[in-house]
Amino acid sequence: MRAALLLVFLLVLPGAWFIATGEGLRWFAGGERPRLLRPLLSRLDPWMERVGRQCRRLLGRLPPKPVPPVLITLELSRLEAEIRKVENGDAPHQAARLRAVLAAYDQVLLQLCERLDVPTDVGMPPLPSRDRLAIEAELVAAGHDW
Structure with missing residues (x-):
């Protein structure tokens, strides 16, 4: 026992x-x-x-409100400028920086698509460049430009 x-x-x-x-x-x-x-x-x-x-x-806390598409569009234009800055810069670890900025850009791009009810058939970021281009074309065709 x-x-x-x-x-x-x-x-x-x-x-x-x-x-x-x-x-x-x-x-x-x-x-x-x-x-x-x-x-x-x-x-x-x-x-x-x-x-x-x-x-x-x-x-006294209100439930969170969704981010307006105008602010998401401004964030996309800011990230696009950051992509150009990283591509043209000579900072160390340029490839890692570019991957990170592109992943952030893809995330915001998918968030804008979700907010505007634009259908997407892609996975999680980072996206392949052809998928990113297709999503950008769909958004421009829907009347949203940045």
């Missing part, structure tokens, strides 16, 4: 603690909920939503 209890305390409990900690970290980092808690948490979701709305109302 003592050997069984010793086995539980030395192996099973630390292992269970390790697994529970890993599941908790995955959940809090934005992953899916732990399997054991899903039924309970699905029942609590509507209540938590109501509590969140009441807290925002009591603190």
Whole structure:
């Protein structure tokens, strides 16, 4: 009996603690909920939503409004100027800088498409240049230029 209890305390409990900690970290980092808690948490979701709305109302915080397309267009023109600056500059790590600016440009481009309801069939940024050009052409055809 003592050997069984010793086995539980030395192996099973630390292992269970390790697994529970890993599941908790995955959940809090934005992953899916732990399997054991899903039924309970699905029942609590509507209540938590109501509590969140009441807290925002009591603190005077309004729900976030979407960014207007005009500001997104201004950001696209700023990023386009940054792309030209990186291409023509001689700063170290030019390829990495160009990849980063192009990824940001693609993200804002997709955000503008989503905001204006322009359909896109592309994946996540960074986009291939032909997809980027096709999206820019669709936006210009829809009447938006930067």
